[in-house]
Amino acid sequence: xxxxxxxxxxxxxxxxxxxxxxxxxxxxxxxxxxxxxxxxxxxxxxxxxxxxxxxxxxxxxxxxxxxxxxxxxxxxxxxxxxxxxxxxxxxxxxxxxxxxxxxxxxxxxxxxxxxxxxxxxxxxxxxxxxxxxxxxxxxxxxxxxxxxxxxxxxxxxxxxxxxxxxxxxxxxxxxxxxxxxxxxxxxxxxxxxxxxxxxxxxxxxxxxxxxxxxxxxxxxxxxxxxxxxxxxxxxxxxxxxxxxxxxxxxxxxxxxxxxxxxxxxxxxxxxxxxxxxxxxxxxxxxxxxxxxxxxxxxxxxxxxxxxxxxxxxxxxxxxxxxxxxxxxxxxxxxxxxxxxxxxxxxxxxxxxxxxxxxxxxxxxxxxxxxxxxxxxxxxxxxxxxxxxxxxxxxxxxxxxxxxxxxxxxxxxxxxxxxx
Numbered sequence: 001x002x003x004x005x006x007x008x009x010x011x012x013x014x015x016x017x018x019x020x021x022x023x024x025x026x027x028x029x030x031x032x033x034x035x036x037x038x039x040x041x042x043x044x045x046x047x048x049x050x051x052x053x054x055x056x057x058x059x060x061x062x063x064x065x066x067x068x069x070x071x072x073x074x075x076x077x078x079x080x081x082x083x084x085x086x087x088x089x090x091x092x093x094x095x096x097x098x099x100x101x102x103x104x105x106x107x108x109x110x111x112x113x114x115x116x117x118x119x120x121x122x123x124x125x126x127x128x129x130x131x132x133x134x135x136x137x138x139x140x141x142x143x144x145x146x147x148x149x150x151x152x153x154x155x156x157x158x159x160x161x162x163x164x165x166x167x168x169x170x171x172x173x174x175x176x177x178x179x180x181x182x183x184x185x186x187x188x189x190x191x192x193x194x195x196x197x198x199x200x201x202x203x204x205x206x207x208x209x210x211x212x213x214x215x216x217x218x219x220x221x222x223x224x225x226x227x228x229x230x231x232x233x234x235x236x237x238x239x240x241x242x243x244x245x246x247x248x249x250x251x252x253x254x255x256x257x258x259x260x261x262x263x264x265x266x267x268x269x270x271x272x273x274x275x276x277x278x279x280x281x282x283x284x285x286x287x288x289x290x291x292x293x294x295x296x297x298x299x300x301x302x303x304x305x306x307x308x309x310x311x312x313x314x315x316x317x318x319x320x321x322x323x324x325x326x327x328x329x330x331x332x333x334x335x336x337x338x339x340x341x342x343x344x345x346x347x348x349x350x351x352x353x354x355x356x357x358x359x360x361x362x363x364x365x366x367x368x369x370x371x372x373x374x375x376x377x378x379x380x381x382x383x384x385x386x387x388x389x390x391x392x393x394x395x396x397x398x399x400x401x402x403x404x405x406x407x408x409x410x411x412x413x414x415x416x417x418x419x
Contacts, residue, residue: 096241250401274388298399322368360373
């Protein structure tokens with residue numbers, strides 16, 4: 001069996017076993033919340049370890065691959081040209097994702113349909129809102145210390161520094177080639193480390209699913225079933241839109257691309273982390289035939305500017321909470337919310353629950369009770385699974401499309417090596 005298929009199989013088995021284990025624990029200790037909590041904490045240890053290992057490699061991997069990608073493009077004009085095409089796709093995809101979420105939440109009206117008692121408007125959600133001011137946005141974008149940015153895994157700040165660094169290497173010409181070779185070697189080392197870390201993924205998936213089901217049980221799927229179902233319908237529509245957009249540019253090649261994304265898709269879905277799938281997505285895109293330079297340039301940018309699943313969730317969740325409190329937002333207010341989210345959402349981390357931080361800031365700006373986040377916290381993990389997986393599809397599609405536009409996509413995908 002191919003190595004990639006084997007990992008996918010193990011991840012699926014981990015999910016199934018995790019759900020079964022969680023359900024058994026939930027039913028066996030239904031009246032003993034303390035034991036369930038303690039057991040869930042133990043079960044989540046593999047997931048915590050895996051996510052920490054992923055965070056360990058993300059900063060050096062993003063920095064080294066992006067710098068070498070920029071440097072290998074050769075000149076400032078090429079960087080500007082490819083960067084322009086990339087941002088055109090990102091901005092369009094972001095707008096479509098936010099707009100689709102806005103349309104669906106207005107059509108389906110999940111906040112009214114759920115019919116749950118709403119939390120007191122003064123209750124604390126436990127989620128700190130993001131600084132939604134213009135000054136706060138720019139302070140978040142530009143790092144005051146690259147070491148601090150790497151330590152905190154602030155991907156957008158790492159990207160900004162890496163772009164400056166890569167452009168500077170290109171500008172000094174031959175003198176910078178030694179640094180390029182060094183960082184290229186670092187990138188290959190980090191990808192090797194990534195391979196070791198990914199072997200731990202099935203255990204992390206098992207722990208994540210077992211922990212959430214043991215605490216929430218299958219009942220949470222019934223209580224919030226309509227809301228969860230409506231949101232996933234929205235995600236499926238977004239997948240179709242992204243696939244159709246990819247088909248327009250890539251033609252029939254979009255189908256083998258989607259086939260290659262099975263493993264990173266499942267990894268992001270089961271761990272609720274886009275970052276967890278980043279290294280594997282990079283590997284599969286290169287095997288698909290995308291130029292290494294384009295992948296190294298576009299994919300890291302995508303993790304700051306193109307999280308399509310998270311974008312759709314932000315308008316969907318914000319309007320859901322407003323509906324739950326019977327607050328009517330006019331068309332102008334909703335468009336304003338969309339435009340605000342287009343800017344403030346950039347740089348959001350691809351880790352669990354990061355979207356809630358931006359949503360909390362948005363709620364306060366539009367005077368929607370922040371306590372409404374309490375309605376989502378119980379099922380946010382289940383929703384985060386879908387939006388994280390969607391982020392993988394969006395970023396992979398963007399990378400493949402830019403590769404095609406640049407004439408840097410091989411006509412025949414490379415064969416996957418068997419072991």
